[in-house]
Amino acid sequence: MNNIMNIDGFKAIITYDNEIEMFRGEFINLNGGADFYANDVKELRKEGQKSLQTYLDVCKEKGINPKKEYSGKLPLRISPELHSQLVEASLRQGISINQIVQNSLKETLI
Template identity: 55%
Template structure:
């Protein structure tokens, strides 16, 4: 299960911290930390909105871009067996490895949209 909560169009990953018996939210794609804690989903949404507002306000005040930039490049390590299988599958479908990986990512994203 992927625990994503959307707050004002921003995604936050939600986990549960058993030591303090609270939910923890952490926004993704931001240039800094904007995490928040709560004991219920309603509180989590409220705390998330406040945390996001403060983070974005501080970025504006300090002239900092609030969002990470992504280059589109990813380095990964595969076992030799997986690398070989991926190469064969790509060749068999007439795709490059890059095209095949992008297609796989698209499928995962659609499934969790």
């Protein structure tokens, strides 16, 4: 399981890289890549702030929106059996398959 660090309103996934024996952070939900490394959490936060600021400066300079925007559409492949079960559940509950999937995802993410 990875941890998430919030830096100035942006979230970064934090992992430990055994090969270089350092913590690694990588910002998520950006239109580009921004990562950072450090030996301890305090330094990791500092390096994250530097990396983020550099990224935001470049985006501003190039007129790019720094945050990735999502369409809300999620292509999903499932087995025919599960699809059949979803149709039955949808009819039984009187709601759309989309609503069943949304409800399940919300429940999982809580």
